[in-house]
Amino acid sequence: MAEPEPDHFDRSRRDAGLTRGELWLRYFELGGMSSAYQVEAYLYGALKPSDHDHDVIAHALNERFVELGGNHPVPYVDDPVPD
């Protein structure tokens, strides 16, 4: 069980070289239902996303890391799959 730190997403976002808008678009592309405002609030830790939203954002970031030649460094809410 991975309980990410509040600023985890925003740090990952910066590491992934994504603007907040770009991350939201990727999240939206993956079927995310939260607004750009809500996603920003998740990034800042001002709002806590649902587990599903958390994982969609994590996956949006992870797909970006894959594009950059990395793996899936951002943990999911439950049982992250071991490599």
Place this chain on the structure above:
Amino acid sequence: MNSGQEPAGRFSLSVDVARSEAVVSARGSLDEAGLVELVDLLDYVIAGRCSAVILDLVEVDWLAPSAPAVIASAEQQLAAESRTLSIRSPSTSVERRLVAGGLGQLISDEEFELMPMPSAQSAAIVARVPDNADPHLPGRFAEQSGASPTDTDLVDATLRLVVELARTTVTGADGVSVSLRRHGRLATVAASDRTILEMDAEQYAAGEGPCVDASIKGRRFHARSLEDEDRWPTFTPKARALGIQAILSSPLVAHNHSVGALNIYSRQPWAFADADQALAMRFATEASAVLTDAAVDGTDDGRSERFEASLRSREVIAQAQGVIMERDGITEVEAYRVLRVYSQRTGISLRARAEEVARSTRPGHPSLGPRREGGPRG
């Protein structure tokens, strides 16, 4: 008093902070000295936690020229934190100054003479009523048939999502629609039900109404109680005949051009409290941002390929979720997780996997069979 000249300055300021919103009220002639105090007050409320700040300029009869810049700065600070600033201002001269300062979108009251707009009569306004007005969320209509949705469907699907979110979250909202100017005409691209479609269509036909005004003039129009409403004499009786008592139309703006409106209708007069108005503005702002992103060159129908691709991606993922839900007898969220875990394990993008799964159900394509590519939790 000549509103163009600075009167002998006398002003007063007050602030009222509730849990979720703060109302900063000014009276009299807001000169430079008044602005300095206004900045202090705005800083004070911005430092607080309220999500909506209302700047009440109803009793301001003169505004210093630098006021719009001061207010815009406060709005930017708030917007950066996903908070809103709206302005109440019934005085024509005050409103002119605000609109000239680029703040027209923030103005939330309407009890004043409207500014003449050169384009107001030039746009042909007709209704385009879709055959199917159900507010399907994106992802649902793809399950209805094997046909690929058209580009217009894909863009409109996002607006239907906005409609649905607004309808369920704005207290007092009995119906919601989005009007967009396309090919020089206003058309309803998303509506929560047929009555709402009719409401919009009546406004297009009459060439008047809060939706039409908000779409053309680029600022909010709020008919608090249609019983007392006299701005739209042709439209208002028709709305009341259909049981509508209050309407809140917020402008949609793309690339600084007004392109449409988010319309919220209620069967109750005085249905929309300040917090609901702020929420409506937030939805409109967000829809505007999406439309701005989507517009290629500021023309009515311009949409970026990227945005269309995003919508297609959502559709195909929803379609694949549907396939997996049916195949494995699991929930939507679990089906999503199946796709996500597969993507995580293989490095194949979630969208690419969704395309494979969705394609597997088409005639002539070998089925993926009972294999579970990750399985639900546990």
